[in-house]
Amino acid sequence: MMTEVRVPTLGESVTEATVATWFKKPGDKVAVDEMLCELETDKVTVEVPSPVAGTLADIVAQEGDTVGVDALLANVSDADNAGPEEPKPRAENSQTEEAGLKPANGGSTVDVMVPTLGESVSEATVSTWFKKVGDTVAQDEMLCELETDKVSVEVPAPASGTLTEIVANEGDTVQADAKLAVISSGDGASAAPAKTESAPADTQYSTPPAGNGGPGKDIKDGPAAEKAMAEAGVKRADVTGTGKDGRATKADVAAAVAAAKSASTSAAPAQAPRAPVPADDAAREERVKMTRLRQTIARRLKDAQNTAAILTTYNEVDMTETMALRKEYKELFEKKHGVKLGFMSFFTKACCHALKEVPEVNAEIDGTDIVYKNFVHMGIAAGTPQGLVVPVIRDADQMSFAEIEKAIAEKGKRARDGKLSMAEMQGGTFTISNGGVYGSLMSSPILNPPQSGILGMHKIQDRPMVVNGEIKIRPMMYLALSYDHRIVDGKGAVTFLVRVKEALEDPRRLLMDL
Structure with missing residues (x-):
């Protein structure tokens, strides 16, 4: 019985790929989930596993061929029809034999x-x-x-x-x-x-690890990458391979071309040559590879700027009443609920109320559709030693002040300890970012895709304000709402921020749902 090997789903908006490398040839024995070949798309490298154990009967799509989603790549003859399977050799990069370890009888x-x-x-x-x-x-x-x-x-x-x-x-x-x-x-x-x-x-290592100069010994780049390098006139040494075993992909070549263009445009030919860097300065530099988390943060922030029409509107809020209410009840609150009463619960409540009135700030764009969320999953941005993460408090609009404070405290601790799960950082509909804890007076936060709004909180600072015709010293905070102008109009954004301001300047409105 033959089993077809087809191109897997390649990801959103990706419709085709190039066959980069076949790891097996017709007649080879294969195990279930053993890698048969590697595909290259514009964004990622995709490995294709064998769906069954058996023998690779034939290869339909050769190296260098462009294939669409669900296209036929090869056929595998099932193990029942493939004859006895030969013992599979041990992986070359295994550390077992080098370390002198082997299973003993009976183990x-x-x-x-x-x-x-x-x-x-x-x-x-x-x-x-x-x-x-x-x-x-x-x-x-x-x-x-x-x-x-x-x-x-x-x-x-x-x-x-x-x-x-x-x-x-x-x-x-x-x-x-x-x-x-x-x-x-x-x-x-x-x-x-x-x-x-x-x-x-x-x-x-039986195969030297890849470096900036190219893949390890006996590792060959895929034909799609080689073709891209030839067309762009890029040397292999200038391309950092991120594929399997350090192979270069088309995306790596594109990145190298973009880097070369950026370097050439940023250079000023008319200027005098740059003075050489002193040897002692070079010795004091430290080069550290970005973590996957930091790479993802960088990519997602740039994707947000490239995709959304980000605009920021500002306002300021007089924190007098909120601070007075917090001061009056914080001891009783902590005694009853076992958690401190902070400002984040007030802001979360205020945003939930404002999102009900301006639902487009709580919506997202999906293709040509607008998806309105009839719930609020509030993302609370938290800084960690590894980078910024945004744990999500689900159904925050249904929670009490105490429940919100407990959730924020628990998520914040898990974030700092690096213990957040993937599920805890997915599905947010709106985000609050508090730069005030670091002393920020004013900022323009970047959207957290695919969300359409993010509120930036800032430092509370005493400033002279005119109150009823008199100059008073008031604790003021600047607020910033960055929003996706593709879905949120200026009127809606300003209205949202005004409602947040009104709720914080008169916290009783939160109790009356006003």
Whole structure:
């Protein structure tokens, strides 16, 4: 029986890809989920696994061919019709043999797999191994840490035993459900420590890691990337490969071309040559690779600017009444609810009320449709050592002051500890960002796509204000609403901000739903 191998879904707005590399040839035995080939799109590299175990009967789409979504790539003859399967050779980059570890008779092995990464997240990068081959591990002891676009994920040992093989090394990009390592339990491992200790640190790699100069030995770039480099006149040394094993993709070539153009336009030919950098300055520089989280933050912020028509409107709020109410009840509030009464619950409540009156600020654009949300999932931006994250408080419009404060405190602590799950940072409909905690007096926040609005809070500062014809010193805060002008008109944005201002200057309006 033949099973067809077809092009998988490539992502939103991506309709075609180029066959970059075939890892198997007709007649080769394949296992379920074993990688058959690699496709390149304008944005990402996609690996295509075998849907069944068997033999690769034929290849329909050759390297360099452009294929559409669901196009036929190859056919696999099922294992039942493929004859006896030959023993599969061990992976070349396995650390097991180099470390002198092998399963003993009577022992059992347990695969360490990539855990569930969250909705829409299909890959991660192995950032740190806490254990090395030959180490004894206990069940649930942390083996390694993975980085995704949004959070770090710790991988515990599924069983007690000895770590006999590391399949994915630090820096490797792994797919969801990929194998990371192998643990031998019971008598399933025997070590040769002397060999391990005498081996240099880099002997675990059979293929040198890729660098800026190109992929490792015996690794060939895909034809689509080579064609793009030839057409653009770009040298391979100028392209940083981000594909499997350091292969260059079409997106990498495009990035190199863009970088070259940016460098040429930013240079000023008429100016005198730049003075050489002193050697002691160069010695004091430090180059650190961006984390996946920081790369994603940078990409999403730039995507927001490129996609949305971002406009910011400003207002100011007199915080006298809110501060007085908080001061009067904060001790009683904390005693009853076990959480401090802060300003964020007032702002969250005020925004929820304003979003009911101006629903387009709580909506999003989906193609040519506007999706109105009849609920408020409030994103609360939080700064962490790893970067800015936005945990989401679901159904904030249905919550009390105490429930909001508890949720903010809990999410904030988890964010700082790097313990937020993917689900906790998805689905927000509106965001509040408080730059005032860092001393910001005024800013223009950037939208958190696909949301259409974000409120920027700032520092409370005493300023002279005219109140009933008299000059009074009042605690004032500037407010900024950045919004997507494609969906929110100026009138709606100004109305929203005025309603927030009114609610904070007279907090009793929040109790009366005014």
